[in-house]
Amino acid sequence: MDNRLIARYLLEMARGMEYLDESPFRVQAYRKAAQSILETPVPVSEMVEQGRLSGIPGVGKGIASTIEAWVRDRDFSAVEELNARLPRGLDELLKIPGLGFKRIRALHTQLSVETLDDLQEAIRQGKLSGMRAFPRKFVDSLPRSLERVMSYRGKLLISAGLSRAEAMILQLASRGVKARATGQCRRFAEVIERIDILVECSGEDREKILDSLGEPHAVIRNDTVTVPPSAGGPVMELHLVPRERLSLRLLLTTGSDAHILALRKLASEMGAEIGEDEITLRGRPVSVSAEEDIYRLLGLQYLPPEVREGRDSELARARTNAVPALLEIGDIRGTIHNHTDRSDGVSSLPAMVRGAMERGYRWIGISDHSKSAYYAGGLDEEAVALQHREISALGGKLPEITIFRGIESDILADGSLDYPPEILRRFDFVIASIHSYMEMSRQAMTKRIIKALRNPFTTILAHPTGRLLLAREPYEVDMDAVLEEALKNRVAVELNANPMRLDLDWRLMDSFVTQGGIIAIGPDAHSVDGLDDMTYGVMIARKGFVTPQACLNTRDARDVKEWFCKT
Ligand SMILES: [Zn+2]
Ligand SMILES: [Zn+2]
Incomplete structure (x- = not known):
């Protein structure tokens, strides 16, 4: 243990x-x-x-x-x-806005509500009306929230989805069976709705494979083993494929439906056909030993798995040889957006800095919460000064890493930042974030964020939509207007790498970076381990066609410092 x-x-x-x-x-x-x-x-x-x-x-x-x-x-x-003694579905119940421990306790003790389904039934029967802790307006809003939270069922965050796939692959490997992730796991979807695994298998191995799964409820039909969902997770499918068809099946199971459809259409235009088991060109089978061969046959540049989502832009790039070299984890030189135990982190400043060094980083940006974030132990002016002294002292002892003094400043309701200019001036960088008043109208929220982007001290806009995947929807905001303003004011936009956030959404990155926008990947680490979320950030950045040049984290400390000054 x-x-x-x-x-x-x-x-x-x-x-x-x-x-x-x-x-x-x-x-x-x-x-x-x-x-x-x-x-x-x-x-x-x-x-x-x-x-x-x-x-x-x-x-x-x-x-x-x-x-x-x-x-x-x-x-x-x-x-x-x-x-x-807790309701069985406490975690799910807590995802409903406005439902805290006190209200859940009342539901549990007075109405025996344990799960979302129980709650739905109780609402249907009108049992909540008249309960003291449940005003009418709140009860009226519940069915919609319930529906939303129920829609999260059977889905996993990328971190959990990948680790479940990994566990199965290791389980198979321990019995000498070769397998790899495909589908949404290989594409690094931010939310995993099904886990697909490609298993190398010659006909006679089928029973051995079924045996080695350790899943008594798995069902085999044709060449697919289905493992029913467990613990609220998604269904898992293992595709049993003979070695000679692996590349084709890898291609077919990796891309989204739209991507595969587009490839098939392109193939038919040139007299080829992409079948389930083979590819033919003018009626003759074509030998395929790697996915690259298939893209080449179609006259396309190779597309990495992450980007095979079926966007027009993918194929347009692949057709014109314009798929750039995408960001890789090895390109990352520094980490930004990290908390310490001075606000709501659990690790100390020296521990975080050591953690960054152990991960091979040359710089780290420390950004605790600002004073308005009292619930997260936000730093007042005095605490800021103290932390700056600590950073200077520590930095003096560690010439191999640069420690940047930053802050995660709340964007207040009126769009201003949390400290006066004379304090903001003391930081190397300022991350502006929304943590409160998320219920504003789209127009008001957009105006509020734009005001923060125009603040000359703002360096990075963090988690720009406030979404918490499988837990909280993004707030209403016009992201086109926000990104345009970020470009104008040379503010980097964060890709928050916490698997719950992965915000900025990758779908918005391609055009932002094409116009010169800078993405800053922030693990939003609240502990040393949290620094490792960088990996998810890189995965998602790749989906958005982010190149090393478009990512702040690939620059060396001197460049970053210069870039901070220019903004
Ligand atoms: Zn934040
Ligand atoms: Zn943060």
Whole structure:
């Protein structure tokens, strides 16, 4: 059991207790202990063996004995008992705007609502009317919110989708079966609605494969194994393909329907046909040993999997040999938009900087929350000055990395930034973000963001639509107008790399960067591990045809500094 897992269980318990309205001090104690364990450099399981658990700050007697039960006896009854007292569908219920612990508790205790379906039924039967915590207007808005949250079912964020595919591929590999991800996983869709895996298989291996899945409910039909959805995830399909047809089937299962249709149309115009099992040209089979061969046959430049979405722009580029070299993870030299424990991060400044160095970065931009973000421990003027002193001192000791002093400044309701110019001036860069008043009209929101873009101190516009994938819809905003204004004011637009956000949407990137726009990939890291979200950012940037030149993170520290100054 590693420290991260222990911390996760502690946080899960804290949440359960909070839901059950237990003492806030107790809840806080569990949260503090979790944070403390995350910061403990040695494995906590070793400390348990040595009886040294009480040496960890914030871990009192009660919490210590809970951890000991987990580590020593594999006894998780404390977590299980607590979880049994929560509604089964708590996570889904929490996604409904306006539904917090207090209201869910009322639904659970008074109406036995455990899940979204229960809630839907209760609303249908009019059981919510007259309940004290449920004003009429709120109840009227519930069916729409319910429908939206229900539409998230069976879908996963890219991070979870890829790890589920990966787990299956490893499982197969352990039995000597070769497999790889295809479909939405290979295209790096931001939300995974189905997991497709291509499995190399000669006819006689079918039973062996079915056997090695470890999935008792898997069904095999023709050449497809279907694994039914588990834990609210999407369906998984394994396509069993003989080796000689792998490239063709990889192509056919990777691209979106629109992309494959466009390829087939193009093929038929030149007397070729792309069938399920073979490609023919004027009636004769063509040998295909790689996907590249197929694009070449069609007179197209090769298109990387990520961009095969069926946009007109893809094929237009491929036809004219204008597919650029897309951004790669190896191009990234620095990371921007990172929090520390000075605001709502869990890792300290030195830990974050060390984490960036370990990942081979030459620079890191620190941007804690600004003072209006009181819920996230935003920094007041004094805290800003203190952090700047810390950065200077640390930077002096670490010549191999440049630490940029930044801030994630709230865009206030009227579009102004969170500090006066004399404070804003002290930062190397300013990230402007919307975190509040998201219910504005489209016109008002657009005006508000445009005002922030025109602020001479704004360097980057972060998570421009505020969406939380599978949790919160974007706010109303005219993104065309926002991007145009970002171009005019030389403000970079963030691609927030947190798998829940992936905002700016990749569909809007191509034209933005073609016009000279700069994309800044921000992991929005709140811990050292969070720095690794950069990978998702690069995946999504590639979908948007972002080149290394169009991405701020590929520049070296001196260039970045210069670029900050020009804006
Ligand atoms: Zn933010
Ligand atoms: Zn942030």
